Amino acid sequence: MTTQDIETENTIFKKSGGKLLTVNLDNKEYGIPILQAREVVSMQNVYPIPRTPSFMKGAINLRGRIIPIIDLRIKFELTEQEVNKETCIVVVNINDNTHGIIVDQLNGVITIKEEEYEDSPNFGNNINANFVAGIVKLANRVIIVLELESILDNSELTNISELLESTIPMTEESNAIQTEIVESKEGE
């Protein structure tokens, strides 16, 4: 059990009271600690970025923010599937970097108890189970809780996200904040 696993467990149970955002990927259910998720958006145009790994699908423009997009199917070495109406992007925020993850289907938010949660099982020395933080066993379903730090802990990814962050025009964001302030004043 790594320190990151403990951290993830803390994030799930101490900070958010056991809330998991669950998604489907290749007919299996995966969980994301809710505090790591930022929002869920429907699938949209992904602009490919040259000279990036294959699982790096590209980037989207989400309300003026450029967010790099990762296809978990490729990352998990699964067969690719065509985009349908259920396909959506979960925007997560890990270590101050924002990424989008493409998943097959959005299931919803569930609240789990601590006794239903098991740390990442030992699959033997040869098998890399770094992407799994733990497993949730419910009456009729099994949810694999993802270790997003490990999935996204890739120097290439970090570099790309830094590159993208630096190109965001700051004025747009600050303008947006100012507009919000003005609106809240008018609200008074």
Add this chain to the structure above:
Amino acid sequence: MQLTKVINIFSKKMSTKLLSLMVIMGLVPFLVMAIFSYCQVEVALSKKAFNQLRFIQSIKSDQIQTYFNEKFEEIDLLARSVAIRTLFNDLKKYHDEMNVSSTESFPVNGLTYESYYNKNIVYFQNYQNAYEYKDIYMICAAHGHVMFSTEKQSDLGQNLSVGELKDSNIAALWSNVVSTGKPQFQDFESYSPKANAPAAFIGAPIVVNRKIVAIVVIQLSTEAINKIMQEREGMGKTSEEYLVGQDRLMRSDLFFDSKTHSVAASFKEPSKGQMNTEASTAALAGKKGEKIIKSYNNSQVLSVYSPLPVGNTTWACIAEIDKAEAFATLASVRNMSIILGVITMIGVCLLGYLFTRSILIPLNRSNTILNTGAHQVSSASEEISSTSHQMSDGAQKQASSIEEVTSAIEEISSQAEMNAGAARFASESVEEVFSVLNDNVQNTGKASMISEESKALVADGEKVIGDIANSMNDIRSGSEKITEIIDTINDIAQQTKMLAVNAAIEAARAGEHGQGFAVVADQVSSLAETSRSAANEVAELIRDSVKSSDDGTLIAQKGLQAMKDILESSDKVADNINKINSSSVEASSCIEHVRDQVSGIFSSSEEQSTGLNEVSNGFSQINHITQENAASSEESASVSIEIRGQSVALLRIVKMLDGIIKGNSENQEVV
């Protein structure tokens, strides 16, 4: 009005308020102490100065009295001395020789007088010098003849009772001594024989055989008195000690103003040399005292005065010192206090400024953090609010879609009913045909007519079956429309779920504030899921119904084909009566087939109707769920508005706090 005033006071900068408070707290005790000590010092200094003056004044007063007592004793001794007796005897002898009358002046120019005079003069001159007199006179008691004078001025030889000196003070002294028989003092007056200089005398009787025969007079020296009064041991720089007579003229010289206020000058020019001060008036009226008064030259002086009895008159003995000198220390105390006050004030301001800074900087910082936090909460609740509104909109759209679906289903339902009616009609027609054909088999004679009839009926059947096929097509197109709408519902349900999940994420990020909202988001999510599964059920049902209607269409087409076959057969009956029997049997079997087919159509129509009823039920369920969905969205919107209201209140408090610290006028706008 009242409120605005209070706000104005509080709108001052907090630093200004703190600073002024500290300055007041620092300076008020200092000022009180300074004023208190100033007063104490003033009292003490005044006491000390008066004590000193009183001491000096009483010493001088005693000395003057002692001086006069000495002079009285001296003249008493002189009057009894042998030398005076000798002088008197010589002058008596000369007086008798010359036989001077009481109205004549005494002759002093003859050689005889000269010889008597020269005989005695040396002794008296020595005496005069030894005791510091200005002159020594001998005056005949009976007539007032001035028989002897050491200075030998114009008064020698004068007759005091009738001569030019009869109104002078020496004449008054003569009559006074003669009448009382005791030594007397005559106060200063201008004396013409001595160049109008002021002169004072003491006279004593010379008694021979208990009879006053002459008087001896000494003229007092002003220098001796001045010497006593101007002795400056133990006096301040500006101290002044002097004597004043009843005529307000000087009896001793002023130390600092001997020009106008010496004895001689004051007698010469009384208007200038008079001493008309409060102290002299009071002392001459017999009062003793001490007071701060205006001096003759209008300066403020501390004055101690008392009456001084001299012979049968009274002088005033006055000691004075300038107020400026007496209170010189006071001025230095005052200056020191001012300097200390200024230093204290600067120190207090500096410390106050540093202290105020040390309080205000962290306060400002925490206020800024609070402000940012409040803005974040505000923006988060705004997002939640907008999300709920979107959800609400989605639910409304869904409701309208459902209405459309419901009306489409109703249309289909009516079509199906018509379909069933037509099928029943077809069935009846087929039954009729069947009976006719049976009749036909039995009555071949009527075969031609019947075949014609049957031909028309078959044409009718063909038409009805065509209608049925059309209805089936209508059902198919309606079902396709429903499938499309269900797709839309699925989309909306997906969006709603996504929004609910986003709301749950925001709620989790909002921490404890978001818990209530998280429950609502969860409910919305499950409602979206329910509505999607209901929609999928409906889609399943619609698929079944489409299949049924497809089957119906197929059957109807087969029926149509059969009808056409019947028609052909009927034509053949009409053409070939021989074949009627076989044809009729064939027709009979065909009609039987048709009957089966039509009953098949009828049953599938019934099935369809049941299916549509189920669809209708499903939709009413969807409608119910959608209503609940909308209600939940409204609830979450109101919850988020509440959160926003709280964050706005928080912002207002933060702004007010800011206003108190910075003292700007913004907080007034808030109020």
